[in-house]
Each structure stands twice: as C-alpha cells, then as structure tokens.
Amino acid sequence: MSKNIGLIGCGNLGYPLALHIGQLGFDRLHVHDLDERKATRLKRDLEQAHPALQVMDHLDTAELDVVLLALSGPATIAFVTDERNDALFRKRPVYVSLGRPLYDDFTAHQALHRRLLERDVTLFFGFGLEPGLVEILMHDLASNSAAGTIVSLSAVCGGVPQQPQPPLNYDLLFGDRLPALNRKALVKIDGSLGYCLRFDMKESRFVEGVGMLDVYHDGLSPYLLESPGVAAVATIRQQTARWPGFFDSVRNLIDLGLLDEHVPPGASVSASDQVHDILVRNGRLSRNRPDISFVEVVAQLACGEQATHRIVSTFDEANGLTGMAQLTSFLAVWTAWRAVQTPDICRPGIILSHECYERDATDELLAAYRRYVKCTVNSSPLSRGVPL
Structure with a gap:
C-alpha cells in the first residue's frame, strides 16, 4: 500500500x-x-x-x-x-x-x-531541534547511565554563519526577527529548580567542529525533568550558542528598548520594526547564508569522565539547505516515517520527543542522520558500550 x-x-x-x-x-x-x-x-x-x-x-x-x-x-x-x-x-x-x-x-x-x-x-x-532532538539526546545519556553516576547534564545548540559579520555575527535562519525574546528560562542547579531571563547571563563553551561560543540559558522542558534518569541529575542546563558579539549586541538593544514590538500612539511601526529594517538595509542581518548548526549534549560523570552526543550540520550547496533547516526538519519526518512503519508507537494522546525514542530507537535515529543529512555525528564510547 x-x-x-x-x-x-x-x-x-x-x-x-x-x-x-x-x-x-x-x-x-x-x-x-x-x-x-x-x-x-x-x-x-x-x-x-x-x-x-x-x-x-x-x-x-x-x-x-x-x-x-x-x-x-x-x-x-x-x-x-x-x-x-x-x-x-x-x-x-x-x-x-x-x-x-x-x-x-x-x-x-x-x-x-x-x-x-x-x-x-x-x-x-515538539519534534524539531529544540524542542525535539535536544531532549532526545539528553534523555538518552541520562537514562542509559547508572543511577547516581551523572553529576551534571548540559546541552547547547545553535546555528551560526560560517562567515560572521560583526557586530551581530548572526544570520537569520528562520523568520524575520532576531531570536531575542527575553522570556523566562527554566534551569536546575544543585537539585533546585529556578528561572532566569534568557539574556540575564552568558558563559563560554567550546564545541568541537564549531569553535568557542557564547552560551546562554534557553530553558528546559519541565516534562523532560520528570522523566526517569533525568530527574535524578542534580544540575541540568539547556543553552543556546552564538558567536561572541551576538549576546552583547542583543542585550544592549533590549536594554535600550529598541526591540520593543509595541507600536506607539501616532506611529505606524514599532521600534523593533525600524531596527530590523535598518539592520537588513545596512547588510548587518542577512538570511540563509552558509551556516554551521549543531547540538551537543554532555553528561559529566562522577568518575571525572564525560559521555557526549554531538551532531554538526553544515550548509548543503547541492540543494541550498542550511544546516539548521536539515537538523530541525529531519527529526519530524523520520518520526512520521516511524509512525507509518511501526504503528504500535502511536498511542493516543500527546507523545513528547523524549518519550518516543529509547535506546535502540535513538541509535537508529543517529544512524539516519548520518545517512540522510549533511552532518557529522559523534557519540562518546561512554554513552554506549562501543562508539556509534
């Protein structure tokens, strides 16, 4: 059929x-x-x-x-x-x-x-990159490690231009606005849940195959935090990564009110409309240029070693697809394919990404990314008995 x-x-x-x-x-x-x-x-x-x-x-x-x-x-x-x-x-x-x-x-x-x-x-x-692939990889590392062996679990993901242009060092990959919504982000530190605003703080992190990046909290799925394995980890972070310069530029625009979407009385456009128009006209904000997009999840183990999943995808010149478009779209299509091939996974109600992919299914997903997407997939031997 x-x-x-x-x-x-x-x-x-x-x-x-x-x-x-x-x-x-x-x-x-x-x-x-x-x-x-x-x-x-x-x-x-x-x-x-x-x-x-x-x-x-x-x-x-x-x-x-x-x-x-x-x-x-x-x-x-x-x-x-x-x-x-x-x-x-x-x-x-x-x-x-x-x-x-x-x-x-x-x-x-x-x-x-x-x-x-x-x-x-x-x-x-929630079957894109974030939410979606990030939660699957976090759940995989946590659920396949012995209880109490993971000290912390962290994830970073993002898409950055291969040739960044200051001061933003960022290209539009989706939509027509900077990803600058300063919403609450859920974090878990030393066993306690709390919130911060996305642009409250930044840290630095090196991602192999990409480089040194600024990272900031993007927020955890509260449903992932309740899942077996993950719930036992004391410190969990989920962060967005950009080239240095982006965070500081956006934070300044937010503080100055220049990304306000409200249209003042008597005006026809918002401050954000004007700022984005200027950035595009001045060539400071381009769209869909060659990118490097990635997700990296690291479980820090009590023994001092790490278990890691990392996927890095780059712009595909053959079909004009950004790495971000590939990473984000493939999980949804692969899941739809699985739903048709193995209808037993289609229980009624809501199914979140980390609930749909267990150990073998995650291995198959990573193999499918390697086969169908222009990317590199690396998993440390600690996340499985042997390297993928």
Missing part, C-alpha cells in the same frame, strides 16, 4: 521537510498552507527536485496515513482540536508537530492530552 503524508505549513521549513519526505520513501505528499501561493510554489519546486514523489497541492479526506504540522505550538493545538481534520486520515489520526508544547501551562497540557485520548488521536508534539 502506498504511504501518504500531509504537510501543513509551507513556509521556511516546507522545502527541507518535503525533500526528506521524498528521501525516506513516502509515495504521495499533500501540501497545504493558508497562503495558497506557498503550497503551489512548493509543489512546483518539488516536482523539479524530486520527480519520483507525487505532490498534491490539496487535501483529500480519508487519504493520509500521517500529517506533519510545520506550525507553532498554538497553531498546532488549533489544528488538532478541530475534529473536522480527523477526516483526512485513513485510520486513526496521527499528527507530528514541530511546534513547542505547553511548557508553562500544565493544566492546559493535560486537558489537551485528555481531549486527544477521548478521540483516539495521536499527537507527536
């Missing part, structure tokens, strides 16, 4: 998602976007790049095996709670979303889980 997948959302990630869909062997792809021009353009581009994949720029009822949602967290929830969308599927509805789950509202998260259970709907929620 042919394998049919739907892709809802044809924006920045539409093309890399669709290319991976073709790589993994789906037979037919149905694309949809509220902006019909995006769906039409994606269909045309795919027909040239991957002629073996049948692409439809419309959705038919009772046709799909799985639907991939390239949507935000709120948009994902709106889509999966609209019961009319269940008619798209041949059997039980199965959604895979790159959106961010409800980290700050446990009650709403549980209510959504119960609602999906009642309708026998599966939602794989």
Whole structure:
C-alpha cells in the first residue's frame, strides 16, 4: 500500500521537510498552507527536485496515513482540536508537530492530552531541534547511565554563519526577527529548580567542529525533568550558542528598548520594526547564508569522565539547505516515517520527543542522520558500550 503524508505549513521549513519526505520513501505528499501561493510554489519546486514523489497541492479526506504540522505550538493545538481534520486520515489520526508544547501551562497540557485520548488521536508534539532532538539526546545519556553516576547534564545548540559579520555575527535562519525574546528560562542547579531571563547571563563553551561560543540559558522542558534518569541529575542546563558579539549586541538593544514590538500612539511601526529594517538595509542581518548548526549534549560523570552526543550540520550547496533547516526538519519526518512503519508507537494522546525514542530507537535515529543529512555525528564510547 502506498504511504501518504500531509504537510501543513509551507513556509521556511516546507522545502527541507518535503525533500526528506521524498528521501525516506513516502509515495504521495499533500501540501497545504493558508497562503495558497506557498503550497503551489512548493509543489512546483518539488516536482523539479524530486520527480519520483507525487505532490498534491490539496487535501483529500480519508487519504493520509500521517500529517506533519510545520506550525507553532498554538497553531498546532488549533489544528488538532478541530475534529473536522480527523477526516483526512485513513485510520486513526496521527499528527507530528514541530511546534513547542505547553511548557508553562500544565493544566492546559493535560486537558489537551485528555481531549486527544477521548478521540483516539495521536499527537507527536515538539519534534524539531529544540524542542525535539535536544531532549532526545539528553534523555538518552541520562537514562542509559547508572543511577547516581551523572553529576551534571548540559546541552547547547545553535546555528551560526560560517562567515560572521560583526557586530551581530548572526544570520537569520528562520523568520524575520532576531531570536531575542527575553522570556523566562527554566534551569536546575544543585537539585533546585529556578528561572532566569534568557539574556540575564552568558558563559563560554567550546564545541568541537564549531569553535568557542557564547552560551546562554534557553530553558528546559519541565516534562523532560520528570522523566526517569533525568530527574535524578542534580544540575541540568539547556543553552543556546552564538558567536561572541551576538549576546552583547542583543542585550544592549533590549536594554535600550529598541526591540520593543509595541507600536506607539501616532506611529505606524514599532521600534523593533525600524531596527530590523535598518539592520537588513545596512547588510548587518542577512538570511540563509552558509551556516554551521549543531547540538551537543554532555553528561559529566562522577568518575571525572564525560559521555557526549554531538551532531554538526553544515550548509548543503547541492540543494541550498542550511544546516539548521536539515537538523530541525529531519527529526519530524523520520518520526512520521516511524509512525507509518511501526504503528504500535502511536498511542493516543500527546507523545513528547523524549518519550518516543529509547535506546535502540535513538541509535537508529543517529544512524539516519548520518545517512540522510549533511552532518557529522559523534557519540562518546561512554554513552554506549562501543562508539556509534
């Protein structure tokens, strides 16, 4: 039987998602976007790049095996709670979303889980880079180490230009704004949970294959912290990494109110609109240039040694995909493929990334990254009996 997948959302990630869909062997792809021009353009581009994949720029009822949602967290929830969308599927509805789950509202998260259970709907929620791949790798190191042997667990991820331009030393990889939202970030230090603002503090960290970087707290998944293995670790950090210069520049813009999105009375644009327009016009903020994107997770062991997972992806000149687009999109497509191939993993309700990948499944995922994505994958022997 042919394998049919739907892709809802044809924006920045539409093309890399669709290319991976073709790589993994789906037979037919149905694309949809509220902006019909995006769906039409994606269909045309795919027909040239991957002629073996049948692409439809419309959705038919009772046709799909799985639907991939390239949507935000709120948009994902709106889509999966609209019961009319269940008619798209041949059997039980199965959604895979790159959106961010409800980290700050446990009650709403549980209510959504119960609602999906009642309708026998599966939602794989948070299957991009962060959230997604980062949590999988953190969970893997923690759950496969003996209890009490991990002193600390830390993750950094980010995407940086191969040829940085000061003072920002940053290129846009998604969206049209600097990733400068100064929201609360959850950290765990010496057994205690606490919050800081993302741009409160910076540290330095060297990532092999990339270089010396500034890192700052981006926040942990509260659901990951409750999982077996992870819960026993006293100190856990999840941080974003950028070239030196980015953090200080953004912190200054925030402190000066120049990234305020509010439109003052009598004005037509916000301070942030003006700043971003100036940065783009002056060539200080470019889009989708060759990048290096990466995730590194390190478990510091009581014996003084480390267990590590590291994936570094670079710009692919053959198809014009940034390393960030590859890292972010592949997990969602691989998970959708697994859902079709092994339907037993599709239990009703919400499934978070670290709940979906155990030891063997994580090994298979890393092998798939090595095979299908332009990247290097390194895992220390301590995370397994032998190197991957």
